[in-house]
Amino acid sequence: MAKLIGLVGKPNCGKSTFFNAATLSSVPIASYPFTTIKANHGVGYVRVDCVCKEFNVKCNPKNSICINGQRFIPVELLDVAGLVPGAHEGKGLGNQFLDDLRQADALIHIVDAAGATDAEGKPCKPGEHDPSEDVKFLEREIDLWFLSLLKKDWKKISREVQLAKKDILRELAKRFSGLGLKEHHISIAAKKANLDIEKPSSWSDGDLEKFSTALREVSKPILICANKFDLKEAESNLEKLKMGSKVIPAAADSELALRRADKAGLIRYVPGDPDFEIVGQIDEKQKKALEFIRENVLKKLGNTGVQQTLNAAALELLNLIVVYPVEDENKLTDKNGNVLPDAYLVPKGTTVREFAYKIHTDIGENFICGIDARTKMKLGADHELKNGDVIKISYSK
Ligand SMILES: Nc1nc2c(ncn2[C@@H]2O[C@H](COP(=O)(O)OP(=O)(O)O)[C@@H](O)[C@H]2O)c(=O)[nH]1
Ligand SMILES: [Mg+2]
Known part of the structure; x- marks a missing residue:
């Protein structure tokens, strides 16, 4: 996305x-x-x-x-x-x-x-206003918003989750999914806030506040x-x-x-x-x-x-890299002969197969391998792309 x-x-x-x-x-x-x-x-x-x-x-x-x-x-x-x-x-x-x-x-x-x-x-x-106040204010507003979502029915839910030995991270991921948060965001934030995820009902108000700040930091940098x-x-x-x-x-x-x-x-x-x-x-x-x-x-x-x-x-914030897809790894063109036609911003860590899906679902589904236009080497599905890569995707037609 x-x-x-x-x-x-x-x-x-x-x-x-x-x-x-x-x-x-x-x-x-x-x-x-x-x-x-x-x-x-x-x-x-x-x-x-x-x-x-x-x-x-x-x-x-x-x-x-x-x-x-x-x-x-x-x-x-x-x-x-x-x-x-x-x-x-x-x-x-x-x-x-x-x-x-x-x-x-x-x-x-x-x-x-x-x-x-x-x-x-x-x-x-x-010079009359101190702009660093604005920075604190915005962060605080977002933290309080996260906190209010977190605290909703917290006592009941944390107790239930703990009794039923359910995964609190998964429960919270559901709660925060509307904000675009994924389970990994929740899990990183819980670590950052030093929380014991086995015992959510023991989290203090201070813990919940720390957690809200951490959630903001990882999900809305x-x-x-x-x-x-x-x-x-x-x-x-x-x-x-x-x-x-x-x-x-x-x-x-x-x-x-x-x-x-x-x-x-x-x-x-x-x-x-x-x-x-x-x-x-x-x-x-x-x-x-x-x-x-x-x-x-x-x-x-x-x-x-x-x-x-x-x-x-x-x-830097979103950790995106630039990758250039081509259909001809020698001429660096698409099928119409355009040289280096496209440049995609993709998350660091994107694999060759994920990149194929990004170009087109069909290309992802019929993926065979990638080819690095610099080295002409074949790249497997799980190979992670680097910034500035020029890549041909081979797929069955
Ligand atoms: N001196 C100075 N004024 C700016 C700058 N950027 C915007 N402004 C002025 O600040 C005022 C508010 O800008 P605006 O973009 O409408 O702010 P917004 O309410 O945050 O959308 C306008 O008079 C702009 O011309 C800047 O870099 N320097
Ligand atoms: Mg405006």
Whole structure:
């Protein structure tokens, strides 16, 4: 299943700006791997070095884009409904928030690192609010939500499970399945919280709280996007934001401006690049705005941070790797002669057979073996794929 990355945060931190920037592409892709795109869903891109350079071929991508040897691979994004205090109790837009959260496999928490948004999400003077409070607040909201699900009928159920010698992990997996949690999530979280799974009825309130936090950490990993880094107040808050999750400084509105200018033919800019080039007619005002971005964002951070945030979410948080399926392992083409047509994001540890199923159910069912296009070696069904693999799947037709 394709992974879904949710953008979360309180109002006015730049969620919509980030979403609009990340989903704005100047080069359309013919076919997305996602069938239905709902209202607050969008397609962003993960940027990796394309293997076309290494193989010294000119590629002809179908499900992705290649710009100057950089492959952009679609990944689905979700603009999660604004977080409000008390969301875990279903207050305000709380229910919508929780419903969005349920679907996400990983979260990008967009924070106003400049502290120009107060606790309720209203604009304030930069530096007035401590953004690390927002990080604690979001984590707490999700923890309380997990805790409320966990505590429902807990005394009765834990006793029953223990008496009947049933597996508590399986029971909890059922309870949390609506949130996309699997038994392995529950089992890892139980270990993390040091719980005796033979004696659930002995778990204290403190144990249940620890367990809720662990469940959140394993099932909804969070990356912090320290946004509004073009404002000077942001820098002094960076260290404070590093409370465990990875933090990436960014300027979403700069990225949005650069992508729009590129789309309008005013500049040439590849998302994630350290600089841009002016190629069209621009007026004084536009020139000033672009110079501001160059001086206050690109030179300071090396990039706008938006692409880097998406990459980290997909490749580090979700542990995805990139694999290129081909039908001809020598020419690296599909049946129509397109060179390196597709790039798939798959979880690390995906086997050759699982990959075959991902391409097509029929191919998975009639699987014979894989062939590594680099070494031409045969790969068995259970062989685990590596990042950057170019793979032909042989199957009986
Ligand atoms: N200075 C600065 N302002 C930003 C940045 N990103 C967004 N904003 C501004 O912050 C305000 C709120 O942004 P919006 O995307 O609507 O926030 P949302 O409520 O979280 O969706 C808008 O005025 C944006 O232009 C940024 O990187 N730097
Ligand atoms: Mg918004």
